[in-house]
Amino acid sequence: xxxxxxxxxxxxxxxxxxxxxxxxxGVACANCIRKIESSLKLLPGIVEARLNFTNxxxxxxxxxxxxxxxxxxxxxxxxxxxxxxxxPERAETEEAGQASWLTKCLAVAGFAAMNIMLLSVSVWSxxxxxxxxxxxxxxxxxxxxALPAAAYAGQPFFHSAxxxxxxxxxxxxxxxSLGVLLALGMSVVETASHAKHAYFDxxxxxxxxxxxxxxxxxxxxxxxxxxxGNLAALKAExxxxxxxxxxxxxxxxxxxxxxxxxxxxxDRVPADGVVxxxxxxxDESLVTGETTRHAVAAGATVHAGSINFSGTLTVRVTxxxxxxxxxxxxxxLEKAVATKSRYVRLADRAARLYAPVVHATAAMTLVGxxxxxxxxxxxxxxxxxxxxxxxxxxxxxxxxxxxxxAARALFQGGLILNSGDAIERLAEVDTVVFDKxxxxxxxxxxxxxxxxxxxxxxxxxxxxxxxxxxxxxAALAREARERIPFEGAIEETGQGVRALIDGAExxxxxxxFCGVEPIxxxxxxxxxxxxxxSHAGRHAVLVVQQKLxxxxxxxxxxxxxxxxxxxxxxxxxxxxxxxxxxxxxxxxWRGGLKPNEKIxxxxxxxxxxxxxxxxxxxxxxxxxxxxxxxxxxxISAADITQAQADAVFxxxxxxxxxxxxxxxxxxxxxxxxxxxxxxxxxxxAVPVAIAGLVTPLIAAAAMSGSSILVTLNALRARRAS
Amino acid sequence: MNVLIYLVPIALALGLxxxxxxxxxxxxxQYDDVEGAALRVLSDxxxx
Numbered sequence: 001x002x003x004x005x006x007x008x009x010x011x012x013x014x015x016x017x018x019x020x021x022x023x024x025x026g027v028a029c030a031n032c033i034r035k036i037e038s039s040l041k042l043l044p045g046i047v048e049a050r051l052n053f054t055n056x057x058x059x060x061x062x063x064x065x066x067x068x069x070x071x072x073x074x075x076x077x078x079x080x081x082x083x084x085x086x087x088p089e090r091a092e093t094e095e096a097g098q099a100s101w102l103t104k105c106l107a108v109a110g111f112a113a114m115n116i117m118l119l120s121v122s123v124w125s126x127x128x129x130x131x132x133x134x135x136x137x138x139x140x141x142x143x144x145x146a147l148p149a150a151a152y153a154g155q156p157f158f159h160s161a162x163x164x165x166x167x168x169x170x171x172x173x174x175x176x177s178l179g180v181l182l183a184l185g186m187s188v189v190e191t192a193s194h195a196k197h198a199y200f201d202x203x204x205x206x207x208x209x210x211x212x213x214x215x216x217x218x219x220x221x222x223x224x225x226x227x228x229g230n231l232a233a234l235k236a237e238x239x240x241x242x243x244x245x246x247x248x249x250x251x252x253x254x255x256x257x258x259x260x261x262x263x264x265x266x267d268r269v270p271a272d273g274v275v276x277x278x279x280x281x282x283d284e285s286l287v288t289g290e291t292t293r294h295a296v297a298a299g300a301t302v303h304a305g306s307i308n309f310s311g312t313l314t315v316r317v318t319x320x321x322x323x324x325x326x327x328x329x330x331x332x333l334e335k336a337v338a339t340k341s342r343y344v345r346l347a348d349r350a351a352r353l354y355a356p357v358v359h360a361t362a363a364m365t366l367v368g369x370x371x372x373x374x375x376x377x378x379x380x381x382x383x384x385x386x387x388x389x390x391x392x393x394x395x396x397x398x399x400x401x402x403x404x405x406a407a408r409a410l411f412q413g414g415l416i417l418n419s420g421d422a423i424e425r426l427a428e429v430d431t432v433v434f435d436k437x438x439x440x441x442x443x444x445x446x447x448x449x450x451x452x453x454x455x456x457x458x459x460x461x462x463x464x465x466x467x468x469x470x471x472x473x474a475a476l477a478r479e480a481r482e483r484i485p486f487e488g489a490i491e492e493t494g495q496g497v498r499a500l501i502d503g504a505e506x507x508x509x510x511x512x513f514c515g516v517e518p519i520x521x522x523x524x525x526x527x528x529x530x531x532x533x534s535h536a537g538r539h540a541v542l543v544v545q546q547k548l549x550x551x552x553x554x555x556x557x558x559x560x561x562x563x564x565x566x567x568x569x570x571x572x573x574x575x576x577x578x579x580x581x582x583x584x585x586x587x588x589w590r591g592g593l594k595p596n597e598k599i600x601x602x603x604x605x606x607x608x609x610x611x612x613x614x615x616x617x618x619x620x621x622x623x624x625x626x627x628x629x630x631x632x633x634x635i636s637a638a639d640i641t642q643a644q645a646d647a648v649f650x651x652x653x654x655x656x657x658x659x660x661x662x663x664x665x666x667x668x669x670x671x672x673x674x675x676x677x678x679x680x681x682x683x684x685a686v687p688v689a690i691a692g693l694v695t696p697l698i699a700a701a702a703m704s705g706s707s708i709l710v711t712l713n714a715l716r717a718r719r720a721s
Numbered sequence: 722m723n724v725l726i727y728l729v730p731i732a733l734a735l736g737l738x739x740x741x742x743x744x745x746x747x748x749x750x751q752y753d754d755v756e757g758a759a760l761r762v763l764s765d766x767x768x769x
Binding site for chain 1: 725729732733736737739740743744747752753754755756757760761763764
């Protein structure tokens with residue numbers, strides 16, 4: 001039966017035309033843009049199709065009466081691209097607005113800084129023979145540009161500083177705002193008293209460089225969020241919903257409580273619900289970490305994310321009421337998130353140390369000069385010059401610049417950051433806690449030849465498995481070298497699949513179906529399943545079980561070599577965890593844990609001063625991820641879990657975990673170097689300022705010099721290890 | 722120095738024009754897909 005695909009939740013309508021945003025997989029080259037756009041424009045009714053190459057998203061408009069959204073996706077499928085309907089999250093839209101505001105501030109600051117610099121340069125170079133009237137005119141002109149520009153472009157800093165001050169805290173933006181405001185105020189006073197120097201140029205340059213840092217930081221977070229949003233769209237699951245008697249394929253996001261769904265064997269349950277009829281087994285490993293399957297029948301509760309194994313189920317979607325598993329996990333999450341927000345970013349910690357020193361130095365300069373007999377006016381000017389020159393311009397650029405470069409390096413290594421300060425927290429990690437199922441092991445079980453079956457039998461069995469929908473057969477089918485199913489293979493529901501091969505009947509399925517005795521090898525992990533194969537009088541028992549990620553042992557060894565303690569905390573039974581821990585040489589492990597027990601263990605580790613990195617994928621890991629100092633999850637993880645993790649890694653290997661720590665440590669080293677560079681700069685410039693020798697030229701040179709130096713140093717975070 | 726009376730407004734007006742042009746391009750979505758723009762220029766569909 002050809003199914004109807006209903007995408008109405010994703011389509012927006014505007015006077016006769018419809019619009020949909022799609023995340024497209026596999027767009028890699030210039031040719032893809034042309035191929036996708038031109039082939040879509042051949043469809044009748046298409047008004048506009050435009051692919052955004054930067055975020056791999058396609059916007060399509062068409063006349064509603066001539067075309068349906070499903071046709072667009074089908075057309076893309078025909079030319080070899082998989083497209084997924086996409087709804088931008090609110091957080092992403094908000095960030096886009098923020099980014100464009102920051103860019104506007106940057107543009108205004110840049111314009112003002114350039115124009116004021118033009119005026120200042122002429123004042124400096126003609127300082128001796130320029131008439132006083134002209135100099136004053138230039139200064140007033142600078143004020144005319146600088147004051148409105150600073151009022152507009154300084155807003156990001158003023159807002160943030162005000163927020164911090166209101167809660168009686170200091171952040172980096174407090175000395176910045178103070179420096180800018182004082183520099184502008186003093187310059188106005190100086191101009192009014194016909195002085196030789198004004199500091200409008202320094203104030204605007206300062207704002208310009210700081211906004212560069214801020215905009216870079218923001219651009220990085222937007223880019224990774226867009227990538228994460230695409231991944232979420234690619235992963236989005238479809239459900240088979242009964243509309244009356246008809247079966248309609250709808251995105252899982254469009255399901256409502258009360259909907260009736262059909263869940264076939266091998267499908268993931270798309271929403272929490274109650275079984276109406278049907279008998280089956282479900283695999284809840286993504287929900288609880290447990291690898292043994294549960295039998296379900298009418299009246300049983302099934303959770304979103306579990307896999308239906310053997311029979312077809314009809315499920316009624318339930319509201320997420322109190323007492324459900326999801327509800328419990330969300331409650332734990334809220335608590336865990338609240339404790340995590342106590343983390344202080346490196347930049348703010350530096351500001352806490354730095355800001356009082358800056359303020360004290362300026363105050364002491366003022367008092368010192370007055371005590372030495374200078375006029376109050378001159379002393380104030382010198383004190384303010386100290387404030388300007390010590391303004392943490394390089395400091396504010398030092399950290400975001402390193403973050404951007406490091407995040408890009410991680411991105412190329414298959415790791416997508418969800419939060420900007422994750423790099424700093426990753427660098428401090430001394431303990432890594434792994435979940436077992438889906439994290440140390442591959443997300444799907446795979447065939448493991450622990451029974452020593454003959455290779456030719458395995459080849460035949462795996463090729464026969466291509467004809468079955470059963471999840472165990474699907475695991476075996478991934479082994480098949482020849483991807484062509486045998487002709488005339490017949491699947492007998494609940495038993496197995498059979499076909500004629502070389503004139504003899506081959507059977508793959510339950511032991512009874514194949515007429516063999518089931519034997520589970522001693523090497524098999526608990527929770528392993530067997531599938532039997534018989535052909536022409538020969539037979540084999542094949543084991544499908546959780547398999548370690550291919551590089552798990554090497555990564556574990558590498559992490560230990562970095563001086564990191566490894567722990568396994570699993571929701572699965574202890575006898576399933578023991579062999580995995582032994583294979584990886586991890587001595588500390590616990591099995592059969594509930595989500596709150598995982599949190600308790602992580603909290604006690606943190607209380608003993610450990611910085612804990614939690615790596616997990618299950619729904620039951622989400623609160624533990626939030627409780628840990630920093631967290632990673634594989635892309636196969638449950639949605640809530642992924643949203644909670646600081647970073648998500650792609651692919652079948654565990655190497656990104658090691659890469660993350662190594663890159664983060666290098667980045668932190670560079671951040672510290674940058675902070676020191678800034679401090680050294682100030683150590684040279686401050687005595688000059690205290691001595692009252694600072695001209696605008698020195699201030700500007702010191703500021704841009706140090707900014708450029710820290711930016712160049714940050715580029716070194718890119719180097720591969 | 723009387724020349725400044727019209728040179729300064731001209732300089733400022735030029736600067737403001739640049740700023741306005743940038744803000745217009747930002748609002749117009751010129752920076753939404755910078756990677757794509759670099760590649761689109763290579764395809765020669767429009768020629769002829």
